[in-house]
Amino acid sequence: AVKWYRKAAEQGNVNAQYKLGKCYEYGNGLKQSWDEAAKWFRKSAEQGYDKAQNSLGVCYAKGRGVDQSDSLAAKWYLAAAEQGNRVAQNNLARFYCKGRGVEESCSEAVEWYRKSAEQGYALGQYNVGYCYQYGKGTTQNYAEAFKWYKKSAEQGNASGQNSLGVCYEKAYGTTQNYAEAFKWYKKASEQGNARGQNNLGECYYYGRGVKLDYAEAFRYFLKAAEQGNAGGQNWVGF
Secondary structure, three states, X not given: XXXXXXXXXXXXXXXXXHHHHHHHHHOOOOOOOHHHHHHHHHHHHOOOOHHHHHHHHHHHHHOOOOOOOHHHHHHHHHHXXXXXXXXXXXXXXXXXHHOOOOOOOHHHHHHHHHHHHOOOOHHHHHHHHHHHHHOOOOOOOHHHHHHHHHHHHHOOOHHHHHHHHHHHHHOOOXXXXXXXXXXXXXXXXXXOOHHHHHHHHHHHHHOOOOOOOHHHHHHHHHHHHXXXXXXXXXXXXX
């Protein structure tokens, strides 16, 4: 695969350049090299290929194969986002949230998260839900938070699953339902989500949506604690 990608890439094919960069990124078919990955992402990105622009943005954001630069990361995220790349839109929104490479603006972040979410990107959907739950850059709205968390959760996003569980447990934007809360906490927990593990532990401890079981509660608290979750650590100590 690398042999043929390289032949096409050296003739200027943007998709092949991007794919060759990904091979270098993951060490598929050749020795892993961030310098080479960034080089080929740049060749493709400078020809306007949105996926390569996003990948080059990631390189700058994390200092992989290039000198770390938030402003250049934001520049390439924006180039890809304006072409409709949903991953880049989510990445750009995160930069606006934190004021990395751009002036901090929660309202601008929400707009880009929404663009990503409306294209079905699960992480973007989770982030829109988070903004609505906590009123970040928009009016707090639990019903909207619930709607976007559900979309994210149903696509398998662990953070979305845990947050959907919270909505069911706390009656945020929906009717309180401990059985549904337990179900979504369990899904998140099975993916290694520490918050989901802690919340699942509480379900077992209090008998919410499942039969009370202290041994199971401890088991999930310990899983969360070992990942650094403060709530889980406190429960294990208790």
